[in-house]
Amino acid sequence: MEHRNPAPAEIARQRPPDDPRLDLVAGSVDLPGGPIRYVHPRDAAALLYEEDVAADQSYPPYWAEVWPSGVELARAVSGQDWQGVPALELGCGLGLPSVAVALAGARVLATDRSADALAFAAVNAEQNGARIETAVCSWDDADALVSRGPFRLVLAADVLYGQRNIDELTALLPRLLTADGVVWIADPDRPLTGDFLAATRAGWQSVETTPTQVPEVHLHRLTGPPRVTASG
Numbered sequence: 001m002e003h004r005n006p007a008p009a010e011i012a013r014q015r016p017p018d019d020p021r022l023d024l025v026a027g028s029v030d031l032p033g034g035p036i037r038y039v040h041p042r043d044a045a046a047l048l049y050e051e052d053v054a055a056d057q058s059y060p061p062y063w064a065e066v067w068p069s070g071v072e073l074a075r076a077v078s079g080q081d082w083q084g085v086p087a088l089e090l091g092c093g094l095g096l097p098s099v100a101v102a103l104a105g106a107r108v109l110a111t112d113r114s115a116d117a118l119a120f121a122a123v124n125a126e127q128n129g130a131r132i133e134t135a136v137c138s139w140d141d142a143d144a145l146v147s148r149g150p151f152r153l154v155l156a157a158d159v160l161y162g163q164r165n166i167d168e169l170t171a172l173l174p175r176l177l178t179a180d181g182v183v184w185i186a187d188p189d190r191p192l193t194g195d196f197l198a199a200t201r202a203g204w205q206s207v208e209t210t211p212t213q214v215p216e217v218h219l220h221r222l223t224g225p226p227r228v229t230a231s232g
């Protein structure tokens with residue numbers, strides 16, 4: 001039987017798949033270390049909320065969008081020498097920073113509470129020839145993640161929204177980092193970011209904020225974590 005690839009016009013006429021996670025859009029971003037290609041669901045709003053039965057909560061599928069902070073964090077780490085550095089990404093979504101830092105030599109663990117996000121991060125790494133590990137992890141239940149550390153580099157993009165996120169990350173970040181490690185957080189000046197930074201400045205040795213190519217997105221670098229006490 002003859003097999004031929006469908007013409008572009010035929011593809012455009014095809015019905016999208018029933019599962020919106022499989023209705024994909026491809027994109028790419030030019031970074032200092034070279035371009036990164038990625039795929040993501042076409043319509044994040046069509047995806048189901050994620051159910052957290054234990055916490056009796058559900059969350060919007062924020063992981064499925066390409067957020068400017070994720071792109072800017074990928075840009076910031078790209079092209080630098082991270083050879084052999086143990087790195088962790090929290091709330092990785094589609095995983096662009098993880099891919100960029102892995103291509104720059106880091107040993108990367110990409111994490112998110114959404115298993116779907118991690119499937120996309122893994123595919124995005126693979127299509128760029130990057131090696132990353134992935135693990136499901138919620139910040140309120142992170143003992144297993146802490147035991148895989150400490151990490152010299154912790155990355156997070158656009159995670160400083162909601163008081164619960166702020167509280168959980170404030171408690172968790174010092175537990176994840178080596179004494180000489182650094183946290184890089186890219187953030188689009190969310191309403192609670194100022195509170196987070198104020199609390200962080202009080203406990204950490206230094207917090208340095210620099211602009212990115214996107215005016216509202218800033219990069220915050222935290223070093224010198226406060227000592228973790230037995231109570232957390």
Ligand SMILES: C[S@@+](CC[C@H](N)C(=O)[O-])C[C@H]1O[C@@H](n2cnc3c(N)ncnc32)[C@H](O)[C@@H]1O
Nearest residue numbers: 062063067070091092093112113138139157158
């Ligand atoms: C706004 S999205 C940003 C995604 C990605 N970092 C980016 O910039 O494109 C927030 C991400 O954090 C994850 N997230 C939110 N709260 C979390 C929690 N408590 N534990 C783990 N991941 C969480 C979400 O699943 C989502 O992928």
